[in-house]
Amino acid sequence: MQYFFEKEYRNLHKSMIFRVRTEKTLDKKDIRKLEIILSAQYKKEPMKEKMGYGGIFNRSSFLSPWSSKAIDIIKSCNLPDDIEIEIGRNWLKQSSRADMNARLGYVDKMTEIKIINRDTIKKYFNKKIKDQKQEHQIIKINKIENYADSMSLALSKNEISYLKNIYKKLKRDPTDVELMMFSQINSEHCRHKIFNSDYYIDKTKQKKTLFSHIKSTYQKINRDVISAYKDNSSIIRGYKTSDLILNSDQKYINKNNNEAYIIKAETHNHPTAISPYHGAATGSGGEIRDEGATGRGSTPKIGFSGFTLSNLNIKHALLPWEKKSISRPARIKNALDIIVDAPIGAARYNNEFGRPNIFGYFRTMEFEMINNSKTKKYMGFHKPIMIAGGIGKIDINFSKKQKLNNDDCIVILGGYSYKIGLGGGAASSLKSGKSSKALDYASVQRDNAEIQRRCQEVINRCTYMRKNPIKSIHDVGAGGLSNAIPEIVNESSKGARIYLDKVVNAEKNMSPLEIWCNESQERYVIVLSPSSIEVFDRICKRENCPYYLIGNVTTQKRLVVSYHDDTPIDIPMSYLLGKPPITPIRISSKNWIAINESEIEYPDIKKCMGYVLMMPSVSDKSFLITIGDRSVSGLVVRDQMVGPFQVPVSNVAITKTDLNSKSGQVMTIGEKPNIAITDSSASVGMIFGEVLTNIASTYIGDISKIKMSANWMASSTNNNELKSLYDAVSKLAQFSKKTNITIPVGKDSLSMSTTWINNKKEHVVESPVSLVLSAFASIQDVDLHITPYCKGVQNLYLIDLGAGKNRMGGSALHQSLNIIDKDVPKLDDINLIVKFFNCIQKLIKNKIINGYHDKSDGGLFVTLSEIAFASNASFSMNEKSLGELSNTELIEYLFNEELGCVVAVNDDDTRKFEKVIKSYSLTKHTKCIGHLFADLQNSGVGEFCYISTKEPIFLLLNSLRKYWSYLSYQIQSIRDNSLTADAEYKAKQQTPVIHNPNITFKHKPISKTYLNLKNKPKIAIFREQGTNGHKEMANSFMQSGFDCYDLHTNDLTDNPSRLQIFDGLAICGGFSFGDVLGAGYGWANKILYNDDISSNMYKFFHNKHKFVLGVCNGCQMLSHIKHLIPGATHWPKFVQNKSKQFEARQVNVNITKSNSILFKDMEGSIIPIIVSHGEGRIDINNKTKLKQVTMKYSLNGTNTEQYPFNPNGSIDGVTGFCNNDGRVNIMMPHPERLFSLSNFSWAPEEWKISPWRKIFYNAREWIG
Incomplete structure (x- = not known):
């Protein structure tokens, strides 16, 4: 029916x-x-x-x-x-x-x-489709090559010969499943053949392979590295932690652990070119799974993402450097489509999973180049770089996978199988254009972050147990089961017997090849002992997480895969995971060298400023940032946004070790393909320097505590680029060893070229050698870091590590003018940058500097502008020497991208500053270049930029903001509601006047009596599948004198009356059921259509001794069951934000008069708070219907409907309600994520404790 x-x-x-x-x-x-x-x-x-x-x-x-x-x-x-x-x-x-x-x-x-x-x-x-059994195919030995070509298996001649010999020994023909499996396992994407190949340059064999160069950094120094090059992520020793976990009674407790942190970064370039949203979403999802499948189970914490593309070419907003843009093949998406859709895919996945994505980069680049022979060459990123990475955590006791035993159970945890992602590993190993269009589409996976959240909850519950049932775990990524299962058993020198008909498919009529080799996402291969199946089953059922037992480990080192009564795979592991011959790389010295422009003529300096500020690598990245939930988990200390004006100019991202710790980790990114087009070694030096000048803004101590992930992109079909790649890798290893920095993890993607035929002519766009270098370090004090935000009058010092060379090659200005210049900046002195790093560390530790920003894309002018934007301040450059510079010299001084930084120093600290600078022999590299004037009234003129030259330059800061935020505005206009895009762009061009927070109550710590009670009041931390904000909620109530218990809706299905034992109910944020059918609506219906649950909810809500808090998704859910709640008929429903986009911001709210027990004594307070939601606008258009409102968005001290200060467009700024007696409260913002003062993106210096603790303390005092 x-x-x-x-x-x-x-x-x-x-x-x-x-x-x-x-x-x-x-x-x-x-x-x-x-x-x-x-x-x-x-x-x-x-x-x-x-x-x-x-x-x-x-x-x-x-x-x-x-x-x-x-x-x-x-x-x-x-x-x-x-x-x-x-x-x-x-x-x-x-x-x-x-x-x-x-x-x-x-x-x-x-x-x-x-x-x-x-x-x-x-x-x-x-139409009725029957699920019919499909057969595998037999491929004749002499037809292997033809089959490989037709399926784009990316097999070399040596590999095909290897396969023929195998099957001759086996005395049979291969099956299609075996050939596809072999191609995935041995693809460049999975086995990194180029990085493991012998290199011959001008017929001379090099001493080291590329991978050997990277490993040499670990051999030189491996301080704190627990695992490198062998697991899904690298494991680094961290600090002791008091981690929040659940015991066997579902009670939250703090467990003292020796914790390690894990680091990883991975690209997803090919899928993002074909299907940007899904490519970026599954790229983020795959990297998150790597972090969760390390050791015997681990937990992702924070992430980053980055995009490198060709020119955007927005038709109505074409920028000067885009006029010579190169066409593209129809099979891939253009750069504009990618930047509109891909970041949404990455953000949505991270949001729904519950991992804050708190750092990143965005660059476009496209050049037509020419050499001495007048031969043209096109460089760009038609095949984009989409990178995802991050930090996770792991209990050191579970950092090593266990050896497997005969008859251990092989389980698939997670989603179902689809006919998608077929041949993804091989497809990613081919340059774009060498596979068929149908296979391109087939190689792109699809995403379902909510089920991955469920999987992670299962993994978490296993790792909470003293006897973790997980013996070994791998994520299912490239190659699907055909790669993951052989890998996991081979690590223990075992084989496997797999029953393919036990795999649950979401599509009918899937063949054995499609079941075995598809790359459907959100799946893990887990090995359990038979005795652990029962406890694992119990955990999975509670989390609504599918799993299926598909086979067993065998002592016979053979992989046997049966499908009903067929056996499509039966092969010795030694043949499958042996060492097929790797073709050596034989190249010559560079034979294609770009020539410089004959003469460089710069336009008017003000025009140069506008061009550079609009360059994607420089410009405002808000459109990439506010779409991502950057506060979930309660562990975030520093995201991209800086200061009270929330400007995205942070140098680093920082996370805490645990919810109440002072220790944590810091991460940052560097990349410079714009320099690599002429000099890959120089590019690597500048990237290495950029990472160090970024991460130096946080107090780390010893430079050797820094660990790096190196992700390499290049076109492996090009002699020049392979030579450039070797030069670059060896240079990075050299720099790393000289600074005692280890590179324990990384990845390569060496098919970065796009070919197509148009009018019978072949077109090629290649990418230069592109290193994305991410750096990570443990830190003892998360608050000991410096941002570009400054207050008051500051002296601005430039520390110039380029020693006045002012080389302009590869600069944003040159790119904006389409200039190729081989005179690029370089890291000339590695010892100098080590001295610089140590110097900045001392300045931060001794609290001598008040502001810090590295000098990178756009040069000194951009560094100063971004400090001014963050501080809403005027700045002046008044060096006497500026008046002696010619126009060209001035431009080169302002826009060169040599390494360095600008620091802000108070008058009282200048002597201390100069003394420290001298002690590190940096005096000749350091000079005072001007002043910053923040918090001043400028006679009504507004904030300005003043440069004291022959003809003084005076510009209002708002005119610079207009250029800087232009690109963000254009993308938001295309992607979101154009009206809200207009409103935000207009707000950015006006001088922001943000009303200072106002606390109307005396904030006292919670009574120690409450904290020390043996029998504390109980609160249920209520969640459903897809909830991801439960830990920070539990911690806030635990620190306020409650015993907190995890309560899943499934627990009430089994025992509805369990709810009555609790004094309070906290309903958490997240994406219950993935927000399918409406945010919170599916969860509400699950309650309403289970009579026992709804009647117990009704009883609980009507008990005047109980209280309830619903935040975000919990707020949305409660609004749908308001008829169960006394005195809540005035509550609205919550609908899509006016911007039509997910909104994540720190904004101000005003606490209004109400009966709320949680907001007692807080009326009139104006406090910054976090919002993270897509459906937060109240569905009321008449103010007279508003009753028992608890909080409203505020701007300059008054309630506001102005976007983005009111991020969802609710009437009168309303964003929280209570019921008539004040016991039941709902709100869209997240006070639980700001329980600690360090969680604020910005807060007044005079605050010693977070004001949001007050609502949790009020709850405890109300209980009595």
Whole structure:
């Protein structure tokens, strides 16, 4: 039986169609229940009604991630267990055939189809697809090469010969499954053959392979490195921690651990070129899984992402350097599409999983180059760089995987298998254009972050146990099961027997090859002893996390994979994971050398300023930042945003070791492909220097505590680039060893070229050698770091590590003028930068400097401008020598990108500063270049930039902000609501006047009596699948005198009355059920349609001795069940933000008069708070309907509806409510994430304790 439901879009001639299928007949009550759950109207026979001509639907055989979450909701609401549901979006109404395709919009060809006439609609809905067993294919030995070419397996001639010899020894032909598996396991992407190849340059064999160069850094010094080059991430020793975990009674407790931190960075370039959203989302997801599958289970903490693209070419906003842009093939997306969609994919995945993504970069680059022979060459990033990385944590006791035993159970934890991501490892190893379009699409995975959150909860629960049941774990990534399973058993010198029919597929009619080799995401291979299956099963059921037992470990070193009564794989492990011959790299010295422009003529200096500030590598990155939840976990100390004006100019990202610690980790990034186009070695030196000048802003101590991840991109089909790659890798190893810095992890992607045929002519765009270097270090005090934000009058000092050379090659200014110049800046003296690092460390430790910003993209002028933006301050450059410079010399002084930094020093500290500088022999590199004037009234003129030259330059700071934020505005206008984009751009061009926070209450610490009580009041930290903000909520109540217990909705299904033992209920933020069917709505319906749960909720809410707090997703959920809550009928629903985008910001709120028990004595306070939501706007348009409001967004001391200070557009700035007696409170912002003062992106210096503790303390005092 199938049933149809329609939901109309507001003010559009479109609707959504839900198709529900079940073998059972639904009665009227069930149909009405579905109407409520889906917020849709039942349609008996939609094809007979005048409902338009069609829409976009999932392929008939395909169970989408949306559907799997919707089914979870529906099944939890006591509807038939066999129910299936799918969604048809953009069902068109009143449309002509002519504009049908345009109005339907984008279709994901891997998972969706367009249906645009009534006959095909009928066929689609009436089509029944049977799941039929598929057979594997036999490939003749002499046809292996043909098969490899047809499937783009990226096998070399040596590898094909190796395979032929194997099967001759086995005396049989290979199967298609075996060949695909071999190609994935031995792909460049997975086995890094170029980095392990012998290098011959001008016929001379080099002493070291590329990988040997990297490993030599570990051989020189391996301080604190527990694991390098052999697990999914590198493990580094950290500080002792008091980690918040759950005991066997589901009670939160603090466990003292010797904790290590883990580091990782990985690219996802090919998929992002083909399908930007999914490519970037699964790139982030894959890297997160690597962090979770290290050792015997670990936990991701914070992340970063970066994008390097060709020119954006926004049609209505074409920038000067884009006028010579190069065309692209139709098979890949253009750079603008990528930067609009890919960051949303990465952000959405991190948001839904619950990992704060708190650092990154963005660069565009595209050049037409020419050599002495007048031969042209095109350099760019048509194949983009999309990198994801981060820091995780691991219990040192679980840092090593255990040896496996015979009959150990092999389990797949996580999602189902789809016909997607096929051949991804091999596809990523080919240059773009060498595989078919169909295979390109097939190699891109699709994402489902919510199920990965569930998997992580399972892993966490296992690692909380003293006897962790996980013996070994691997994420399922490139190559799918065909790579992960052989790897995990081979580490113990074992084999495996796999039953492929035990794998659960989300698509029908999948072949053995598709089941074994697909790269469907959100899956882990875990090995358990048979005795651990029961406890593992119990954990998975509580978390609603699917798993399936698919085989066993065997002592026979052989991989046997059966599928029903077939055996598509039966091969010795030594053949599969042996060492196929690696082709040596034979190259000559560079034979293609770019020539400089004959003469360089610079335009007017003010025009240069505008060009550079609009350059993507320089400009405001807010559009990449505010879409990401940067506060989830409660562990974030420093994200991209700096100061009270929240300007994205941070040098580093910082996280705490645990929720209440002072110790933590710092990370940063460096990359310089703009220099590599002419000199890869110089590029590496500048990247290394950039990373050190960035991370120096945090007190680390010994430079050897820094660890780095090196991610390399290059075009391996090009002689020049392979030579450049070798030079670059050896140079990085040299710098690392001289500074005692280890590189224990990294990755390479060496197919960075794009080829295509147009008008019978081959076009090629290659990328230069591109190193993305990320650096990490343990720090003892997370608060001991310096940002570009300054107060008062400051002396500005330039520390110039370029020693006055002012080399301009590769600069943002030259790029804006399309100038190629081989005279690039270099790291000339490695000892100098070590002295610099040690000097800055001493200045920070002794609190001598008040502001710090490195000198990098855009040069000194940009460094000063960004300090001024962050501080909302004027700056002057008044060196006497400026008046003696010619126009060209002045431009080169202001815009060169030599290494260095600018520091801000008070008058009282200048002597101390100069003394320290002298002690490190940096006096000749250091000079006072001007002053910063913050917090001053400038006679009504506004903040300004003044440069004392022959003809003095005077510019209002707002005019510079206009250029700097132009790109962010353009992307937001395209991607989001253009009205809110206009509002934010306008606000950025006005002098911001932010009302200082105002605390109206005396903040006292919580009574020690409450903290020391043996029997404390109990509070349930309530969550559902997809919740990710529970730990910070639990910690806030624990530190306020409560005993906190983890309560999953499933616990109430089993024991509804358990709720009554608690004194309070805290409902946490996150993405319950992935926000399918509306934020918090699925969770609410699970409660409402389980009578025992809803009746116990009703009883709890009506008990006047109980209190409730719902934050973000918890707030949204409670608003949907308000009829169970006394005195809550005035509560609104929460709908999509006005910007149509997820909003994550630190903004001010005003605490209003109400009956709330939590906000007692806080009325009139104006306090910064974190918001992180996509659906936070109240669905009320009349102020008279607002009752018992607890907080409103505030600007300059008054309630505001102005974006972005009111990030969701709620009327009168309203963002929190309580019920009539004040016991039940809901709010969209996150006070629990600001329980510690160090969690504020900015807070007044005079504060000693977070004012948001007051609401948790009030709760404890109310209990008595």
